[in-house]
Amino acid sequence: MSPLLxxxxxTRYFGDRxxxxxxxxxxxxxxxxxxxxxxxxxxxxxxNCLAGRLAPxxxxxxxxxxxxxxxxxxxxxxxxxxxxSRTEWGFVSQDPRExxxxxxxxxxxxxxxxxxxxxxxYGDIRHTALDWLERVEIARxxxxxxxxxxSGGMRQRLQIARNLxxxxxxxxxxxxxxxxxxxxxxxxxxxxRGLVNTLHLSAVLVTHDLGVARLLTHRLMVMQGGxxxxxxxxxxxxxxxxxxxxxxxxxxILPV
Amino acid sequence: xxxxxxxxxxTKSFIVHAHGDLALPVLKDxxxxxxxxxxxALVGPSGAGKSTLLRSLYGNYRADKGSIRVRHGxxxxxxxxxxxxxxxxxxxxxxxxVSQFLRVIPRVATLDVVAEPLIGLGASQQExxxxxxxxxxxxxxxxxxxxxxxxxxxxxxxxxVNIARSLIVDYPILLLDEPTASLDAGNRDRVIEMIAERRxxxxxxxxxxxxxxxxxxxxxxxxxxxxxxxx
Numbered sequence: 001m002s003p004l005l006x007x008x009x010x011t012r013y014f015g016d017r018x019x020x021x022x023x024x025x026x027x028x029x030x031x032x033x034x035x036x037x038x039x040x041x042x043x044x045x046x047x048n049c050l051a052g053r054l055a056p057x058x059x060x061x062x063x064x065x066x067x068x069x070x071x072x073x074x075x076x077x078x079x080x081x082x083x084x085s086r087t088e089w090g091f092v093s094q095d096p097r098e099x100x101x102x103x104x105x106x107x108x109x110x111x112x113x114x115x116x117x118x119x120x121x122y123g124d125i126r127h128t129a130l131d132w133l134e135r136v137e138i139a140r141x142x143x144x145x146x147x148x149x150x151s152g153g154m155r156q157r158l159q160i161a162r163n164l165x166x167x168x169x170x171x172x173x174x175x176x177x178x179x180x181x182x183x184x185x186x187x188x189x190x191x192x193r194g195l196v197n198t199l200h201l202s203a204v205l206v207t208h209d210l211g212v213a214r215l216l217t218h219r220l221m222v223m224q225g226g227x228x229x230x231x232x233x234x235x236x237x238x239x240x241x242x243x244x245x246x247x248x249x250x251x252x253i254l255p256v
Numbered sequence: 257x258x259x260x261x262x263x264x265x266x267t268k269s270f271i272v273h274a275h276g277d278l279a280l281p282v283l284k285d286x287x288x289x290x291x292x293x294x295x296x297a298l299v300g301p302s303g304a305g306k307s308t309l310l311r312s313l314y315g316n317y318r319a320d321k322g323s324i325r326v327r328h329g330x331x332x333x334x335x336x337x338x339x340x341x342x343x344x345x346x347x348x349x350x351x352x353x354v355s356q357f358l359r360v361i362p363r364v365a366t367l368d369v370v371a372e373p374l375i376g377l378g379a380s381q382q383e384x385x386x387x388x389x390x391x392x393x394x395x396x397x398x399x400x401x402x403x404x405x406x407x408x409x410x411x412x413x414x415x416x417v418n419i420a421r422s423l424i425v426d427y428p429i430l431l432l433d434e435p436t437a438s439l440d441a442g443n444r445d446r447v448i449e450m451i452a453e454r455r456x457x458x459x460x461x462x463x464x465x466x467x468x469x470x471x472x473x474x475x476x477x478x479x480x481x482x483x484x485x486x487x
Contacts, residue, residue, distance in 0.1 A: 028341055031340075031341065186362040186363055187363065189362065190361075190362060190363040190364065193361070193364075197372075197375070197376075215361065218340060218341075218344060219340045232318070232340065233315065233340040233343055233344070235316050236315070236316060236317070236318055239311070239316055239317065240270075240311075240316065240317045240318055242271070242318070243273075244273030244274070247272070247273050247274060248273075248274065251274065
């Protein structure tokens with residue numbers, strides 16, 4: 001077995017400020033890797049570099065593609081990278097408005113991804129779209145509504161459906177529950193957890209919420225000031241934190 | 257019988273950075289071995305490091321040095337310093353852990369909480385749920401609770417859900433941290449019976465049992481854990 005995604009020496013500056021420094025890891029099939037740290041620790045920059053949305057100043061990201069075999073993500077042509085990200089990857093943004101097309105119906109949002117992987121039969125696409133609405137607990141009669149008429153939590157669930165309907169092999173998630181009410185958050189976490197288990201997804205999940213990380217991830221990388229200061233199995237890092245920064249993060253969780 | 261779990265030179269301390277890098281040595285050069293069909297009780301005063309040792313055996317706490325070798329599948333696997341995916345595979349197939357408290361997952365029904373580890377081994381949903389129902393009934397968890405998430409259950413009910421979840425897979429090695437602590441006499445006896453059954457069927461067990469009666473019924477041997485690792 002070989003890693004699905006390998007990052008080596010990922011470094012990215014914004015001007016003179018270092019956003020992400022020398023990050024290395026391998027993601028194996030079926031693994032969910034969490035990246036935690038405070039705002040400004042470089043988590044999102046790293047995620048964007050991994051997903052090919054932002055070019056690193058140094059380092060390489062290798063993805064073991066189903067269609068092409070191992071490819072160096074940042075050496076691909078723009079067209080090929082876009083194709084890859086539509087067919088083999090998903091990207092769930094914190095803000096669903098970034099990941100959805102707000103001007104077309106929910107059904108079209110889901111259907112578009114299916115068409116990118118070759119679906120052409122209108123009836124089948126509509127049927128699958130309805131099935132996915134149900135899986136993410138959105139009423140079937142909302143299929144023809146635009147996401148602009150949806151609540152924040154529904155939009156996020158629709159974004160998840162749009163990203164997972166085509167059975168991607170790798171999903172990038174940037175604070176998928178950020179900015180939502182806790183009850184809505186629990187619903188989305190439950191949904192993601194079920195999908196990760198049943199679809200055997202591999203994923204990189206960025207979050208500042210250690211509870212979310214505990215629930216959804218197998219492994220954790222803790223970032224501070226752009227560098228990875230600690231990594232390991234999620235429960236090891238949270239129950240036996242070694243680095244001063246991780247100890248501080250874990251000690252800062254409010255008990256309920 | 258050849259051991260299935262071998263520990264040698266196991267040393268573990270905690271460094272508390274917020275308090276001037278204060279070092280708290282807990283385990284020093286721990287050695288033990290457990291064979292199939294054996295139950296080893298960890299004994300020692302509160303704070304001696306029994307739970308730390310047990311958690312280290314599960315790969316939850318990271319040892320500073322030493323070796324924890326586990327018979328996993330066909331061969332031996334070293335747990336100290338193992339890759340995360342290796343530890344997860346050992347937990348999936350070889351080592352089960354019964355903690356004192358259930359970590360509740362929002363919105364997930366009790367039946368699914370219990371069934372999950374078996375599904376992780378490739379069992380069908382139906383097969384896993386049938387087995388979960390059997391265990392929950394055996395542990396006297398009322399049927400009307402099965403569809404509810406265990407968040408609102410009593411301590412004793414949560415502990416029995418936890419035990420059902422850990423016994424649904426036939427792990428060759430079982431680690432038990434006070435499995436009967438919040439149970440009434442009837443339920444305690446049932447749990448003892450179930451654990452003894454596993455032991456007699458050939459599971460290797462390491463446990464912390466404060467109740468001497470429980471310990472006497474289950475353990476064949478004791479291992480004394482010494483505070484601060486200083487003998």
